[in-house]
Amino acid sequence: MKISEIVDILDADLLTDVSSMDNEIEKCGSSDLMSDILAGQSEKSLLITGLLTIQAIRTAIIAGIGGVVFVRGKEPAKEIIEMANDADIPLLRTRYSMFVTSGRLHNAGMTGLDGQR
Amino acid sequence: MASFSKCYAIKKNDFIKAGDASIKIKNLLKSTDIDPAIIRRVAVCGYEGEINVAMHGGNGKICIDIGENQITIKIDDDGPGIEDIDLAMKKGFSTATDKWREMGFGAGMGLPNMFKNADKFNIESEKGNGTHITMEFSLKGNI
Numbered sequence: 001m002k003i004s005e006i007v008d009i010l011d012a013d014l015l016t017d018v019s020s021m022d023n024e025i026e027k028c029g030s031s032d033l034m035s036d037i038l039a040g041q042s043e044k045s046l047l048i049t050g051l052l053t054i055q056a057i058r059t060a061i062i063a064g065i066g067g068v069v070f071v072r073g074k075e076p077a078k079e080i081i082e083m084a085n086d087a088d089i090p091l092l093r094t095r096y097s098m099f100v101t102s103g104r105l106h107n108a109g110m111t112g113l114d115g116q117r
Numbered sequence: 118m119a120s121f122s123k124c125y126a127i128k129k130n131d132f133i134k135a136g137d138a139s140i141k142i143k144n145l146l147k148s149t150d151i152d153p154a155i156i157r158r159v160a161v162c163g164y165e166g167e168i169n170v171a172m173h174g175g176n177g178k179i180c181i182d183i184g185e186n187q188i189t190i191k192i193d194d195d196g197p198g199i200e201d202i203d204l205a206m207k208k209g210f211s212t213a214t215d216k217w218r219e220m221g222f223g224a225g226m227g228l229p230n231m232f233k234n235a236d237k238f239n240i241e242s243e244k245g246n247g248t249h250i251t252m253e254f255s256l257k258g259n260i
């Protein structure tokens with residue numbers, strides 16, 4: 001699934017520049033725990049989180065995350081968007097909750113980090 | 118590849134900067150032909166260790182050494198040390214404060230993640246003597 005499709009499914013805003021719009025993403029993880037994200041097979045996955053911190057983006061970079069969705073319409077600070085742009089990680093913002101966001105993506109065919117549906 | 122070493126300082130309680138050295142290390146490794154799966158393991162271990170120093174430890178440093186056959190990451194701090202290492206290594210054990218928990222830390226998974234991702238993991242710590250971690254990642258057949 002391309003980032004552009006995920007944007008449609010979540011009625012999301014794309015907060016970063018568009019260079020990585022063609023990233024192919026097949027699996028998703030929802031978490032607000034940094035070590036959880038780092039422990040999982042989160043490489044090239046979509047991270048769904050409510051945590052808008054610099055460390056969430058650093059964790060995404062370290063884990064090799066393919067894209068990040070901020071839920072509940074939260075607006076991240078400028079330096080967070082800048083850091084994601086520098087690392088070429090697309091950031092999305094959706095008004096949906098973590099539950100509804102996960103459900104919509106699951107319904108569209110996404111799997112969990114371990115490939116389970 | 119010739120041997121290469123570099124160290125970066127880590128500051129106590131510096132939530133903003135902590136982890137930046139591991140991003141630099143990851144970028145440095147990405148400019149080599151080292152297997153991306155190994156780079157990810159090194160980066161995860163460095164990051165978990167760096168955050169631990171800032172969150173639980175004191176001032177310290179993280180050093181990387183890239184040798185012909187292995188990468189070594191050493192993380193040292195002058196903080197309070199760990200009284201019971203076996204307990205600290207258990208999944209889910211954490212003494213993180215509310216402030217750090219609000220920021221997504223304190224799952225008690227950092228040390229187990231490091232142990233799992235490194236080919237060799239050594240931790241030395243005692244009360245009053247800081248914490249000293251050495252991790253090795255084999256490059257054999259990958260460079």
Ligand SMILES: Nc1ncnc2c1ncn2[C@@H]1O[C@H](COP(=O)(O)OP(=O)(O)OP(=O)(O)O)[C@@H](O)[C@H]1O
Pocket residue numbers: 034035165169170172173174175194196197198199205206210211212213221222223224225226227228229248
């Ligand atoms: N450098 C350190 N100095 C002092 N104590 C430490 C240090 N590193 C870890 N500890 C102790 O070991 C515990 C377990 O560490 P671990 O990294 O596994 O979990 P955590 O840091 O609490 O949570 P997480 O890493 O999941 O965010 C810590 O809560 C802390 O009590």
Ligand SMILES: [Mg+2]
Pocket residue numbers: 165168169223226227228
């Ligand atoms: Mg930790």
